[in-house]
Amino acid sequence: MINIRFPDGAVRQYEAGVSAMDIAKSISEGLAKKILVAGVNDQVWDLSRPITSDSSIKLFTWNDAEGKNTFWHSSAHLMAEAIEAKFPGVKFWVGPPLDNGFYYDIDLGDRKITEEDLVEIEKKMNELAKQNNVYIRTEKAKADAIAYFTEKGDEYKLDLLQNLEDGNITFYTQGNFTDLCRGPHIPHTGFIKAIKLLNIAGAYWKGDEKNKQLTRIYGITFPTQKELDDYLIMLEEAKKRDHRKLGKELGIYTMNDDVGPGLILWLPNGAVIIEELEKLAKETEEAAGYKRVVTPHLAKENLYLTSGHLPYYADSMFAPMEMDGEKYYLKAMNCPHHHKIFDAEPKSYRDMPYRLAEYGTCYRYEQSGELFGLMRVRCLHMNDAHIYCTKEQFAQEFKAVNDMYLKYFEIFGIDKYVMRLSLHDPEKLGQKYINEPELWLETEELVRNVLKESNIPFVEVKGEGAFYGPKIDVQIWSAIGREFTLATNQVDFAQPRRFKLSFTNQNNEPEIPLIIHRAPLGTHERFIGFLLEHYAGKFPVWLAPLQVKILPISDKFLDYAIAVKTTLQKAGVRVEVDERQEKIGKKIREAEISKVPYMLIVGEKEASENKISVRRHGKGDIGQLSVDEFVHNIAEEIKYRKAD
């Protein structure tokens, strides 16, 4: 007999060789029907696999991440079986589960899969799922496994086998499909009741663009049709919140073929938001002791040779233009210009820290396939600043920057974010990263300590640093689940040397400063793209392009409406009057659709009492106020940048 320990601490005895499924059945039949996979001593196991020694056990259902992962992994195998049935002879690479669904990478040889084929494959999957085929685990000797795939001529699985140790190799078979697989899997295909193949994509083998491109098919499955339907509805809802759709509907930005890909034309409504963000940044930075500067959009080649950017990033810069025998590049970053400003006059320790800020315009030649709405563009406006400081000042300055991030997040109601401490990769020193191993370790430790001391939760990721130093990237998720780096806070130990920057210290000796690069509001492009999705287009009043729309009941009250408008304008409110000869119902409907925060309805009653009827977007009528009261309230709401 062996002892099985349950999550609640209870221990029960079973015969050696008992399976997790047997154990579940011994507890309740209902549970046995629901569970998909088991956790045995913190490893995820097949339900049928014999347990031979004392163990702790957890039983996972669809509601657990382990359950979903296994379910989707098994679904990938089911899809592979269907594909092999339809297209005999294709070769499979890997088919892992994702946060939502799964994919399988396939070498189709000369064949092509179209979207019509997806429908066929779905049908086949449904047919196979109904057969309740059991996922059978088989342990294989490495030699046997190699023989099997050599026979099959499958170079992909042979490649996988190279990195696997003998004694650790398992195959899984369901129906007519056998795959090299670590497992585990759900008991049988019958659990998979609803299937949707989502799209076909190319994916480089092993993620390397130099390798052959395989065909990747994405899909998702559920234990019930209803869950699939709900998921598809959720996808539709997410599309409504897409910043590209909202950006068009709300007149925020546009693009034009004659202007060029990735070059944003900000429409008047977008420009208002930009102005507001810059106002916020300028206020905040001035209070934090920054000085503002303005620099040109281009510079001579030599500047980027000095900075060291060119060898690393030439591909991402617009090709140089040659004038008077000199090459000029559009700037892809503001740092070198700022360094030259620092260096324009001699500095002493009394000048430090020296903080230079600019909403700098940068141009980056992103590959065509990487462009994405406002999130990846070729001309961007960065909330940039560089802080030149002594080693002693570093921790305090770095912390002050992090605090600024947190302050902004509070204003915008951003609560889902991760600070990612992005480190260098020792194997890529001299290629992707400046070859200064000790300085890397030293500055990484400096940053780590600041984060620890300010109790900011963070994760460390190797190989994500800038080429000149470690950084903190702020990863955020928009309301529709899109993850990206919103802002960045970087340490730079390389450029000060390259630019020979120095200040005179207290001992009258030259000393090299450290530089902090920071951009808490990222770029206007990405930040506004994020805000559109974050607020679903319903901006807080201070950011709303149009803050108030006055809706007269009829033209008889137009004069009064215009008088109210003038009063509001004098108080600094962005306001318009709907002067059209339309019924009030239509005016309200259109104002609601355009997401104006406040609608003021004015008619007989209001005009005679010097009042207005206030309607809040999304909330409906909230009653009458005197004009003065309303002006006072909205002015406060704007001044303090209140969140809704």
Added chain:
RNA sequence: GCCGUUGUAGCUCAGAGGUAGAGCACUUCCUUGGUAAGGAAGAGGUCGUGAGUUCAAUUCUCAUCAACGGCUCCA
């Protein structure tokens, strides 16, 4: 840059080898209406761009540009 899909009016979309349609938006007229669409008339498109096949192409073929779903990349 690579794989796949798409490109018709300002927007959302129908459509066919014989040189185009709807709804909304827009213009004009009627209506002066109290919290999410009042009515009528009108105007608006070299069917992304270039070439080829054809008596004829916006429709078929090829190329190209752009957008979209992914991959790669993201200072």
